[in-house]
Each structure stands twice: as structure tokens, then as C-alpha cells.
Amino acid sequence: METFDVIRQGGLEQLIFCSDEAVGLKAVVAIHNTRLGPAIGGVRMLDYRSQDEVLHDAIDLAQEMTMRAALADCDLGGGAAIIWGAPESKSEALFRSFGRTIQRLGGQFLATMEVGTDSRDLRHIRRETGYVYALPEAFGGIADPTEMTAQGVMHGILATAKVVFGKAGLDGVTCLVQGAGRLGSNLVKLLAAAKAKLLITDRNYDKIKNIQDAYPDITMVRPEEVKTTRCDILVPCALGNLVDRNGVERLRCKVIAGGASNIFPDVETGDLVHKAGIIYTPHVVIDAGELIQADHELKNLSKTLLERAVAEIYARTVTLLETAREAKEAPLRTAMRLAWDRLTAIGRIGQRHSLLEAPR
The missing domain is CATH 3.40.50.10860 (Leucine Dehydrogenase, chain A, domain 1)
Incomplete structure (x- = not known):
């Protein structure tokens, strides 16, 4: 091309x-x-x-970053x-x-x-x-960007549990974390503190072993068994498409909510997941902690204000999921529509009617 x-x-x-x-x-x-x-x-x-x-x-x-910034109320x-x-x-x-x-x-x-x-x-x-931007504090940033990202995803997971399960927390909720890298390992700490029942998978056994040493109650799942393992919330934090159109029927989770990009090859796959009765909380909504940190650093704002802004992901997620439910559409479609609405509105600033189009 x-x-x-x-x-x-x-x-x-x-x-x-x-x-x-x-x-x-x-x-x-x-x-x-x-x-x-x-x-x-x-x-x-x-x-x-x-x-x-x-x-x-x-x-x-x-393209995803455009949506993420628009939905996170950032000026980026x-x-x-x-x-x-x-x-x-x-x-x-x-x-x-x-x-x-x-x-x-x-x-x-x-x-x-x-x-x-x-x-x-x-x-x-x-x-x-x-x-x-968004470097750790030791290198000039105002916070640890991985921690901010994990906190944002955690707020999104908690909000999703509230809307979907009617629960105010994650006590007893089974969460399968896919990926034990920077984000996945940080999320495990937060999920364990919230008393979730944890499963984890990663292609690197050493990463899983380190996490299991710290949290002996965690159950390991083989990477090839992620789609077919029953859980309440599947938390993707790894590279690669999680599922294509032909693999939707194999999913055994009730909710998908994580920080991984590109988990579907296209929007239509997200529609199929929704039709299968599985709620997908778009990562472009909840995986915004690092982006929000960069926005705050550009504006010379404090870490306290940053943490408050990341916490707003909870309310934003609740609103998104409830709006999608009312519209009877996949949350990803709702997120795309809301992002485009903001982009369109801001894009109109400064526009002028031509002489031929000027109202009389």
C-alpha cells in the first residue's frame, strides 16, 4: 500500500x-x-x-490514544x-x-x-x-506511572463489579490476570488486597513463580487455557489479540476488564462478545493512569491532584457502562461515540461561517 x-x-x-x-x-x-x-x-x-x-x-x-485522551478528559x-x-x-x-x-x-x-x-x-x-513524560519520581516524574496505571485499571474493575455484579468490592470475585509484567504484577497486589480470588497466567514461568512466592493462594493457569477457564473477570495485561471472531464462543468469563491494548482485532469482535453476554469494559477508559499523569505533569499539577484524577476513572466507568446498557449497545461502541462527541465539539472551536453561509 x-x-x-x-x-x-x-x-x-x-x-x-x-x-x-x-x-x-x-x-x-x-x-x-x-x-x-x-x-x-x-x-x-x-x-x-x-x-x-x-x-x-x-x-x-x-487511534486508541486519541480515544483514551478524549475519554480521560485530558488536553492531549x-x-x-x-x-x-x-x-x-x-x-x-x-x-x-x-x-x-x-x-x-x-x-x-x-x-x-x-x-x-x-x-x-x-x-x-x-x-x-x-x-x-510520565517517568517515575526518581527520574523527574510526579508519581510511578505503572502504579498510576494499575490504580486506574483497579478503579475500572471495581466500577465494573458494581454495575455488573452489584458488589461494592471484589471479595470472593474470581479474577484471572493474563500477564505478569509491570502492570499485571501491580494489579495482583491491588486485587489481592481487595480479597479477590486470583488466577494468573504468563508465558514466562519465572514471573509467575515470583508472584506465587509472594501470594501462595494464587492459582496458575496455562496460557492456552485462558479463554476456557471459568472466572468472573478476565484481566488482560499482555500483548496480542485475546480473541478473534471465531474464538468468542470459547470464552468462559463474565467480564473482560484490563489494561491490554488490541485485545480484539476489530470492533465487530467486541460486538460479538457483547452478544455472547460478556461485558467488556474498554481499556481505553480504564487504562489511563499514565496518560493522566503526563497531562498533570504538563500542567505542573501535584501528585495529590493526579491521584484524585485517576480515581475519577471509577465514576467514568460506571457512567459508561450504564449508558451502554440504556442504549443496548456494546460498551466499546459507547466509548467510541463519547470520544468522538468530545473531539467533534472541541474541533468546532474557532470555526467561522463563510460569507455565503453566514446567517442573516
């Missing part, structure tokens, strides 16, 4: 390619929508099989950055080179952490540009 066709079909404002052979850098920055403010997005580093996969991921992530737009390469090939020079690319964009794109990058990588980027 021609590059301009990719931009048009993805609804992008800009698609920037950057390369620095001397340090092995191949990267893409996708800027989807800046009606609400400068585009913000995570810097993901993975060894993709093809350029098409790189572009597909970059566009999906940028949607973007994404992909560094094409194995995380094992990281170097200071590579990230500093990419930092210079971000600097040349002059504030059009703001970088945060994503899959395949960590705070040390972002610190290297920050040596070349100030357009880096």
Missing part, C-alpha cells in the same frame, strides 16, 4: 519515518489527532516481522512511536538518536513508556529532548 493511502486509511495527520544506520535505529511516529492538544504516545520497541506490522501497530496505538491528542528492533539490541545511542527525532518535531509528539521500553530508555531519550 502506498504511504499516502496508509495515512488516509488510518485517519492520520502525520506519519514520520526515521532512520539512523550508525546506531541501528528504524522507527515510525504516527500522529493521529491533535484536536485536544499535542499527540502523546508510548514508545514501543519490538522486533516485528515486517514494515506492514510496524505500521499497523503504530496506527492502532495512535493521540500518537504512537514504534522502534523496530529487538529489545535486546537497545543502546544509549539508539534512544538518544530517537530523542533527536522527537525534538525536531517541536512538541507535536510527547513520549511515554510502552511495551519494550523502560524508564532508563526514556531517560536516554530525555537527554536529547524535553518532550518525555
